[in-house]
Amino acid sequence: MQFDLLIKGGRVIDPASGLDAPRDIAVADGRIAAIEATIDSETAGEVVDASGCIVTPGLVDLHSHVYWGGTSLGVDADRLAAKSGTTTFIDAGSAGAGNFLGFRRHVIERSKVRILAYVNISFAGIFGFAETVSVGECSDLRLCEPRETVAAV
Structure with missing residues (x-):
């Protein structure tokens, strides 16, 4: 053969x-x-x-943030996959109901590697993490709206 x-x-x-x-x-x-x-x-x-x-078979990253450009924690999944042997990333809530469609269209659908994602209960997803800024996505509980999250899913 x-x-x-x-x-x-x-x-x-x-x-x-x-x-x-x-x-x-x-x-x-x-x-x-x-x-x-x-x-x-x-x-x-x-x-x-x-x-x-x-x-080894392709690796699965069980907790990642791959909304590159949409959050300060986001990494480029395809670039990281090429160096790590990862074939599937589980995004742990980078996007919420307010920006999940953008995450799906601009990152998940264009990615060469497989991305599965949790939707953050915070409407805005994760945000506000930098050297001089640290604001958690649930700092203002008005952002946490389960009905919006369910509708996005």
């Missing part, structure tokens, strides 16, 4: 299958085609030496 990519000699850690061992991984048509102790390098168009590296 011919593979597009062969990742050789990495320590493969896959909790779902209980695997934690040195393995070669072959990829064909964008999918894992084989995981074996040794796969012949001649069977692949491209070979990556992963010796000394950990090879």
